[in-house]
Amino acid sequence: MEIGPSSPADLAARIRARETAAEDELVRRYSRGVRFVISQSVADRGQAEDVYQETFRLALEKIREGEVREPERLSGFLMGIARTLVLEHFRRAARAQVREQDFSGRQIPVAEPSPLDRLLRQEQAALVHRVLAALPSDRDRSVLYRFYVADEDKDAICDNLGISGLHFNQILCRARERYRKLFEQMRQEKGK
């Protein structure tokens, strides 16, 4: 008989009881969400992985010690730890940069992206060119650039271009869906 996933409170209780399977379940269940939250702020893959590992290490330690006040909100607890560790990561990096800077005031070189990261960026840029080429008009392309690159407000873009909010959502939805399909296709081709 297949057993469904535990409720968050049950999962926390099983982890407190030192059940290894429960700890594995915690990681499986929240791994993707935690990685996404961290990736929104930490661009470097290696550093993001460090924060990810530390998040689950700290979370398991606190759950085992019974420090989760609201076990039903286990996901919020986990995401809160991830956010705190991301902030701490940046504070440490800023302090390290101040300590290491020499007195001549030379700019500390920023770490270059790895070859893998550069390749991934090139592939993503190629995908986005195909997405843009598939859009029916320059106005639709302008919507994407202004919203995602220039970070303009949705209402301002709609007012300026004379389009409705619904049309705006449709443009974004169409572009995202096309990008998702192209990205999936690329991953499948790489997997062969």
Added chain:
Amino acid sequence: MLHSEIERDNLIDRYVRGTLPNPQRREFEEHFADCAECLEQLETAGGLRQALRTAAADSAAASPATPQPQRVTRRLFRWKWAVITAVSCLAVVALTSAMWWQRVSQARRELAAARSGFAQQLETARGAFERAPQVYSLSLSRGASRPIEVILPGQPCWMVFSAQLDTSQFTSYRARLLNGDSQEIWRQESIPVTALDTAPVSIPSSRLATGDDTLLLETAGRSGAFSELARFRLHVVSRR
């Protein structure tokens, strides 16, 4: 949190752009922590946004050289001021009715020139919205540093300056652009923080002129007084 609410309030895109208020952002994170459907959409939206920014930066680096358009309007007004001075001198020694007639004619010509200039600027601004922006990454450093070379595009477009700094201590900031004489030539107030490590600033390329400019990022304290977060020296050039 219901998916209908997420779709209605456009939470996916607002989260990816970092424009959700903190309480709503925490609530949404708690929901999507183990929601495959929302994560799928978030990863797609985030990937598309990142890829667009990469493509924009690559386009900026590879854009071909085009000549800088002539600033006809400024020269036209200089010529006009020369004519006004000459006409005024003649009007002083002429009869009262002739002087009045000359002033009315001059005002009409200035109005026509201003309308033409504004129409040209409006068309330029429209064109800027439809072209890919140029993106520059700015790093914070102490002490003297080389100014960042900014290449003006041949045609108007948005210039996006992405400053790398710790934004965890404030929720919004303002940006000011100063020319070589330390005069303010552009500002944008209340820019919301969109990420923990970058502070982007979008400036229309028409606001930049060749020479040395300074981009200032400031944040308001509890008393309302602004303090400087970062200062970047820009050396603006046109492509030859």
